[in-house]
Amino acid sequence: MNSHEDRQKTGLVFNVQKYSVHDGPGIRTIVFLKGCPLSCRWCSNPESQRHRPELAYNPGRCLTLNKCVRCLEVCMRNALIRKEDASLRIAREHCEGCHMPCADACPANSLLVYGRERSVDDVLAVVEQDEAFYARSSGGLTVSGGEPLFQGNFVTALLREARRRRYRTAVETCGMASAALVREVAPLLNYVLFDIKIMDSAAHKAQTGFANEQILKNFSILAEEFSDLPLMARTPVIPGFNDTAEAIAAIASFIAPYPRVTYELLPYHRLGTQKYHFLDRTPPMGNVTLDKNRMPRLQSVAEGILRARVQNLQQPKTPSS
Ligand code: SF4
Ligand code: SF4
Incomplete structure (x- = not known):
């Protein structure tokens, strides 16, 4: 080689x-x-x-959906579910194969991609x-x-x-x-x-x-x-x-x-x-x-x-x- x-x-x-x-x-x-x-x-x-990219969510860094909805705006699969406290739950079964634009859109590094x-x-x-x-x-x-x-x-x-x-x-x-x-x-x-x-x-x-x-x-x-x-x-x-x-x-x-x-x-x-x-x-x-x-x-x-x-x-x- x-x-x-x-x-x-x-x-x-x-x-x-x-x-x-x-x-x-x-x-x-x-x-x-x-x-x-x-x-x-x-x-x-x-x-x-x-051995595949994975999305992680750190709720401690999230600005919450009361102040920020950037991830919701880019997710085309309705995979981000609002919780009672305005943080998120990821419906992971929808994320398979997605190129994870939500992580790029997040201003707080709350959503992270492990593996590129x-x-x-x-x-x-x-x-x-x-x-x-x-x-x-x-x-x-x-x-x-x-x-x-x-x-x-x-x-x-x-x-x-x-x-x-x-x-x-x-x-x-x-x-x-x-x-x-x-x-x-x-x-x-x-x-x-x-x-x-x-x-x-x-x-x-x-x-x-x-x-x-x-x-x-x-x-x-x-x-x-x-x-x-x-x-x-x-x-x-x-x-x-x-x-x-x-x-x-x-x-x-x-x-x-x-x-x-x-x-x-x-x-x-x-x-x-x-x-x-x-x-x-x-x-x-x-x-x-x-x-x-x-x-x-x-x-x-x-x-x-x-x-x-x-x-x-x-x-x-x-x-x-
Ligand atoms: S990885 Fe894709 S499908 Fe999953 S939450 Fe992010 S944008 Fe939505
Ligand atoms: S884009 Fe980031 S900071 Fe904003 S609501 Fe989504 S996870 Fe939280």
Whole structure:
């Protein structure tokens, strides 16, 4: 694929976030792609899950129909229903296939579209704006989601073109993709953030919709076949799912044979709750919260296993008799 072809490729992007310092080394621009094969109950980006544009409504920003009717004026499908308090209800069954002029007409950003088709060229024009920061901080572009590998053709074109322009590249992945795609994308990357949620495959399937064998296989491919590629494993610590010493120890033990792999625990948070409501969905986790007091213990379990790995590697080899 030549540069011209790659630059014209389009994908469904729901956000481009600048100045991130949490998603790979240095200062980074994060490109969020829409669509994910998993449906994790704790997902904090519900707007990322479905591979199609979605309309969201934030009633807190709405000027109300007492003062503004711009969205009603452009909606040709009678999909916006007036509620008693003069806010709106979206009759979503009417919105399918609409190009969502209501969001463009809204002066208050109360109606939002999650997911617009954007070209590689268009996305990289935004990434380019912070070139100076990447150079100074060893930062660059991180592709996230959703699952970035879900849009395989687009992410490959985006990463290939980014590398032509000499950006350092990273992905944040749940690991659910074909092995062939993982092998195709890996040479285009400088860094990988890879989620390992739990080793118990049945529990993984129950809470995410898929078993984890393919995910673990892809992790091993990256760790073994691309030994120069920095790889960070991450575990979102979820109450009632993997917030036990046993669950974390099992993951750390899986990672331990790979001395290059780093590991991070991410405590569950509920920051995405509001977005579920904006999309008229019920947050699957309800009001459950994580007992944060568990984190130091889980951290030390993981560190203990991974520290032993380092010590084992440093032990002088005993000559065989
Ligand atoms: S997306 Fe289209 S059909 Fe739905 S409310 Fe907006 S303008 Fe109406
Ligand atoms: S255009 Fe926006 S601010 Fe005005 S009524 Fe509609 S949603 Fe509310």
